[in-house]
Amino acid sequence: MFQQFDKLFIPFITAGDPNEELTIDLALILEKCGASAIELGVPYSDPLADGPVIQQASIRARRNGMNIEKAMELAYKMKERGLKIPIILFTYFNPVLQLGEKYFFTLMEKNRLEGLLIPDLPFEESGWMRKKCDEHGIYFISMVAPTSYNRIKKIAENAAGFLYCVSSLGVTGERQSFDERVSDFISHVKKYSEVPVAVGFGISSNEHVKKFFKISDGVVVGSAIVKQIEKLIPLLTNANTKQSGLQEFERFINGLLH
């Protein structure tokens, strides 16, 4: 689905943060700014691959009653409100497991979700899930990390949609700079990948975006965006200032990209 873009820009937002309505508003702005797809995060009680910014967003969203089922319905509502770009459901494995295979895929299809990213389901554990996604026409997004080494080939060759290349060790969250070896790592990954390679984890400035647009097929931006949303909550959640909040968000995203 992603090969048609020049460079991919895949923003992450947490479903229900700060509320359902605004999640849709924000997604539409992201599309307007040129997003290639939306990574829609399901808030979870134990998000062990996430840094503090996305953890906080999870807490806010769960306080609003968000859960995996509602998050999936939110994708449908986005499409209803006119979102055209693909939506990738970002969720830990356990919520998926609890919905059960059949119900989960029913919800994926019903809610018009195009992709699935499960950060705690590595290649070795995801065979069955990749197969099921294939059957249902859903892109199962695979990740490779700097520590993946001799597993890169296998993962890359089996990638669907795009290949999520983790920039560096650690959880999600902003980073000041990146290890110089990251270029080598990305070009190594690209050798094996038949799908675009997007880099994520820590990308938080225009400088970063430009750097990775040069050496990869695109970027995933999570914490930087979620942090901006957190900052804008007072504006966004007040009816009088909501519009200026959304404008501010749009300016932020444009600043990041251009």
Add this chain to the structure above:
Amino acid sequence: MFQQFDKLFIPFITAGDPNEELTIDLALILEKCGASAIELGVPYSDPLADGPVIQQASIRARRNGMNIEKAMELAYKMKERGLKIPIILFTYFNPVLQLGEKYFFTLMEKNRLEGLLIPDLPFEESGWMRKKCDEHGIYFISMVAPTSYNRIKKIAENAAGFLYCVSSLGVTGERQSFDERVSDFISHVKKYSEVPVAVGFGISSNEHVKKFFKISDGVVVGSAIVKQIEKLIPLLTNANTKQSGLQEFERFINGLLH
């Protein structure tokens, strides 16, 4: 020294309780009431053979600055004030030890003390001390207890002054009643003793005194007297009421004996 009396009445008082002056006053009253000798207790930090009443008297006396040396000087003052009956120094062993043999006996003689009773110096440990007392013409008072059994003969045969017969197991202090076996015990002791046998520990009523006057040569009364003194402290230590306090004490002693 004691064979001249019909029945011995040996009261115990703590030196310096409630104060030096009163200790002398009380001793003189005891003599007036018919005491055969005074057992003058040296207050000690760790009186492990004593019950709570004499422990408390020790604490009061030590607060007044009493110690073994002053207690011995107090004996001298009693004699100066006209006391005729013998005075037996009652002291734990350690204070004696710290004064040193030579100085201790110098003090005994200088202060006209006729007897010595060391509750934590049993027969086996007291050979040397008994010999020294002999040399200095001081009666070393020995004790026998209901648990002395086969040691009674040896102790009794070596007794000087009188033989202190412990009425029952336990420390000093009043007792409601005595084991029936006490008579057998006393008559057993008397068989071996060439000196009078006085019974002590727990004798606290006229009834007790009469009982033991019948079956032994006398009694030692400690806690009952010390307790009475404690009760009279408010009267005794007030110049206006001191005399009535002493009269009260005299009445108490007479009541005990007759």
Add this chain to the structure above:
Amino acid sequence: GRFGEFGGKYVPETLMKPLYELEEALKDALSDSSFQQQYHQMLQKYSGRPTALTFADQLTKHVGGANIFLKREDLNHTGAHKINNAIGQALLSKRMGKKKLIAETGAGQHGVASATVAAKFGMDCKVFMGEEDIDRQRLNVFRMQLLGAEVVPVTSGNKTLKDAVNEAIRYWVQHCEDHFYLMGSAVGPHPYPMMVREFQRIIGDEAKEQFFNEFGKLPDVVIACVGGGSNAIGMFTPFLEEDVKLIGVEAGGKGVETSEHAATITKGTKGVIHGSMTYLLQNQYGEIIEPYSISAGLDYPGVGPEHAYLAKIGRVVYESVTDEEAIAALETLAKTEGILAAIESAHAVAKGIEVAKTLSNEQSILICLSGRGDKDVHTLMKTKGGVENGF
């Protein structure tokens, strides 16, 4: 890396390499007699193994029924079985050239064990501990600091054990190249459950040998408490192939019919927690439910995957004991045997007493006394109303 349908490695991609490395190093170490010798020598000369097998004659007399034996893990250095595993993993870490340890802790027991081995091996040690737990367990925090460890307060989630594990994993993801994650129970992604089992099976190996040497047979029943389940898996492993009834005892808290318990196998459902497929306490959306037990060491929402498997195939029976029953057993054991058990271990004792009554005096029950109760005296005092109440 599987126990039937349980276990696995449900972790971020970054951790796959350190887990493979660990698996490799572990396999290599376990088959290297010099490593085995080092490990056993440390257990013997440092931790005081073999621990005693005590015949609880007074308890047996008091209860009436089967003879009750106690495997005395409370006599280990630092007071519980935790040190067996900590020694094993620290030695492995050293062998892998990693001189920095990461550990999580709830009540502080595994934290203390980790800090202890880190000191003895001259390693750095960071212990992740929920802020709530830090508040409740200041003495253990101080002990870890005294041993030279850094205690890292965890402020995420409910600020308890589960979150300490999350945070330790997060830290590990970032520092996996030179840090070793010393996990305290038979949980987590493969090879952790297997590794912890191998470093704890000394409990069962010794107990089996001690019992057999003395009586020429095996006990009829073996009982151990189950939180994450490390002492239980260590105790059960050598008996799995034998004709011995095995009972794992979960924390029933205020009763498994209430919402306040930690009876993961009894009441939980299958899912993924801390990188492993197992039973856990969760809601319909797979969100983890905070468990409850008076015993901090059993207060874990998941359970080691091998226990989930052993429950599923029926080889081990898992039952639960309430707070109240555990405390009563603790008191009975103290008064009859002069042994102050950890509240965790008292769960096993409670079940042992119950089972002993149903057996004859020709039969024997072996209970794993996983730790001592000194750490619990504060909790007990609160429960019993303290010295003043003439307890």
Add this chain to the structure above:
Amino acid sequence: GRFGEFGGKYVPETLMKPLYELEEALKDALSDSSFQQQYHQMLQKYSGRPTALTFADQLTKHVGGANIFLKREDLNHTGAHKINNAIGQALLSKRMGKKKLIAETGAGQHGVASATVAAKFGMDCKVFMGEEDIDRQRLNVFRMQLLGAEVVPVTSGNKTLKDAVNEAIRYWVQHCEDHFYLMGSAVGPHPYPMMVREFQRIIGDEAKEQFFNEFGKLPDVVIACVGGGSNAIGMFTPFLEEDVKLIGVEAGGKGVETSEHAATITKGTKGVIHGSMTYLLQNQYGEIIEPYSISAGLDYPGVGPEHAYLAKIGRVVYESVTDEEAIAALETLAKTEGILAAIESAHAVAKGIEVAKTLSNEQSILICLSGRGDKDVHTLMKTKGGVENGF
């Protein structure tokens, strides 16, 4: 009943018979192999003996000099050497047909050990404890109660250990026919010092054998802390006839040049305390002076008469270590070896570190680690300013 000019039986006449009986029973028991077997079996199967001999490799490296070895009495059931003696005396009491135990306790360690053996042997136990100490050691009071013992508050004197002994003796005088006085240290009238030595020499016997079996020789120096001196006499006894330097370490408190210490041999004078001729802290009138040490277990104004004798004849050197030096040694040991020593034992460690520096790495020092420091964590926290001060 004498060690040179020291020892003896300075007690009320009433106690002479029970002391003779005890002497007789002890002699009889010690020469009875079935008693010896019972005693050793209890030590092994209940208390977890033999305790480990640990090479403190990291401490040795840190200090530089002699090799330092630790005899790990901290690994005993209830956490210190006290249990060796409590087991021995309780067995003897049972043998004498006395089913009621009396014990004194200061900080509560011997009280807990006594309550423990009373529970295990199905005996009654009364523990006399100063009111001051009860206030300071509520957790240990609760532990004793949990074990079924009655804790009797002592309100006489300074309401501390010395007075608890006095009160226990007073109670014993009254109940000597059916009660056994289980004394906690190598003090008191004959045969107590000898009896406690015989029930504690297992420490030295084991350590000597362990060391010899491993190195084919004996250590050059053996060090133990001395309060009443039971762990020290137990450790020293098997080495008395050997060419080994023996050092007893007293509590120097705030310095032996101040009035706040418990250095009985170093600074005391000869006298009688608790029925025995020995060195003690006293004034010119023979009144006993309350000692001071940060360590509750060394805070005793007298010392075992055999130590007085060994000091007098010069076989053992007695030196002192201050509070500050002991705490520093405790911290060093924790950080280098992962062992949290009792503050008592830390006095021996401090001296060991000092001595090790003066020796070569061909020489060895054996230190008796008499107990674990869990009980002292509160005191340490107060001393160090606690978790908050970033300690």
